[in-house]
Amino acid sequence: MPSQKTPHISVVIPLLNEQESLPELVEWIDRVCAANKFEYEVILIDDGSTDNSWQVITQLANTYAGVRGIRFRRNYGKSAALNEGFAAVQGEVVITMDADLQDSPDEIPELYQMITQQGYHLVSGWKQKRYDPISKTLPTKLYNAVTRLITGIQLHDMNCGLKAYRREVVKNIEVYGEMHRYIPAIAKWEGFTRIGEKVVQHQARKYGASKFGLERFVNGFLDLITITFMGRFGKKPMHFFGTLGLFTFFFGFVIAAYLSFAKLAYEQYGMTDRPLFYFGILCMIIGTQLFIGGFLGEMISRNSAIRNNYQIAETLRVEQ
Numbered sequence: 001m002p003s004q005k006t007p008h009i010s011v012v013i014p015l016l017n018e019q020e021s022l023p024e025l026v027e028w029i030d031r032v033c034a035a036n037k038f039e040y041e042v043i044l045i046d047d048g049s050t051d052n053s054w055q056v057i058t059q060l061a062n063t064y065a066g067v068r069g070i071r072f073r074r075n076y077g078k079s080a081a082l083n084e085g086f087a088a089v090q091g092e093v094v095i096t097m098d099a100d101l102q103d104s105p106d107e108i109p110e111l112y113q114m115i116t117q118q119g120y121h122l123v124s125g126w127k128q129k130r131y132d133p134i135s136k137t138l139p140t141k142l143y144n145a146v147t148r149l150i151t152g153i154q155l156h157d158m159n160c161g162l163k164a165y166r167r168e169v170v171k172n173i174e175v176y177g178e179m180h181r182y183i184p185a186i187a188k189w190e191g192f193t194r195i196g197e198k199v200v201q202h203q204a205r206k207y208g209a210s211k212f213g214l215e216r217f218v219n220g221f222l223d224l225i226t227i228t229f230m231g232r233f234g235k236k237p238m239h240f241f242g243t244l245g246l247f248t249f250f251f252g253f254v255i256a257a258y259l260s261f262a263k264l265a266y267e268q269y270g271m272t273d274r275p276l277f278y279f280g281i282l283c284m285i286i287g288t289q290l291f292i293g294g295f296l297g298e299m300i301s302r303n304s305a306i307r308n309n310y311q312i313a314e315t316l317r318v319e320q
Contacts, residue, residue: 007039007066009112010091010167014081015044015099017051022099026060026067029105033066036109041066043085043318044099048075061316069316079180080310086170088318092116094170098161104201111164114196121169121192124155124184125162127202150228151185155197158184162200166192182224241294249287255280 011029015022026042033040044057044067057069070084082096093115097103107125114123140159147158159181173186184195229240259271259280271277 005039007041007091009033009038009040009093009095009108010089011040011042011095011097012082012085012089013042013044013097013099014047014078014085015049015053016047016075017049017053018099019051019053019056021101022053022056022060025099025101025105026064030064032105032108038112041068041091043068043070043088045081045085046071047077047081048072058316067316068318070318071313071315073311073313076310077178079175079178082180083175084310084312086175089167089170092167094165094167096161096163102203103162104203107162107198107200111198114198115164115166118196119194120196121166121194122184122187123164123196123198124157125160125200126155126157126197127160128199129202147224150224151188153184153188153195155184155195158182160200237297238294241290241297245287245290245294248283248290252280252283252287255283
């Protein structure tokens with residue numbers, strides 16, 4: 001579908017060792033976009049594949065004018081791939097999906113309509129009926145319940161790879177580490193609060209094997225704590241550490257004041273003979289350290305910013 005026009009849709013697909021699924025996936029996307037008269041681009045980000053994924057991407061770029069590619073020198077993870085894809089997109093609406101054919105491109109037209117006509121900043125897919133083993137579905141339900149509670153974002157499937165965004169959303173967020181699980185939360189903290197949800201079709205994996213293990217649930221919980229803290233206090237660390245430090249210091253100071261008064265009033269014992277004295281001193285020391293930590297964090301946050309720097313081996317139709 002060759003075109004020099006600004007695309008209506010940019011489809012961003014991170015991948016790792018998915019050589020079998022790529023031709024079918026790109027052909028499917030092309031068919032759906034042609035049927036709906038969408039100008040499109042597909043950005044395939046090869047996250048350090050060890051199979052022939054990049055050769056397949058090169059062949060697809062020769063067949064489809066809308067296919068673009070980015071290849072990392074090594075595996076950085078899904079967040080890195082999405083971040084580089086977001087930097088490269090040109091479309092009005094950005095669709096993300098996984099490369100394993102478990103996300104259906106047939107969902108693209110309705111996702112596009114929800115962004116352009118219903119006014120959503122972001123729409124997340126909800127795989128209500130999943131073709132996954134119970135060892136994966138039960139932890140996923142627990143993970144999503146905890147995430148809804150902490151973030152306040154009422155999505156049933158926060159980590160669904162099939163999502164749609166306004167272009168301005170992906171151009172104003174930064175995805176790093178393993179934070180791809182919490183893009184809706186990141187978007188919310190940046191002021192993009194119109195977040196919707198759409199029930200989408202989930203398909204059984206056709207080729208290859210899953211790249212995720214149970215460890216992702218532990219990592220996911222730790223990342224949830226990180227993203228919650230960064231969203232609330234990332235730009236104002238003194239509000240968290242300073243408040244906690246003042247409270248702890250004040251608590252220790254009250255203990256020390258009480259022991260000093262008791263010593264002066266009764267003189268029945270030495271202050272240093274009571275364990276409470278050392279607890280009060282400990283609280284004052286910890287409180288001071290927390291306050292200083294908040295102050296240093298405040299100075300750092302005002303004079304630095306997170307910068308992603310990934311080694312890209314080569315690109316196809318992507319400006320560096």
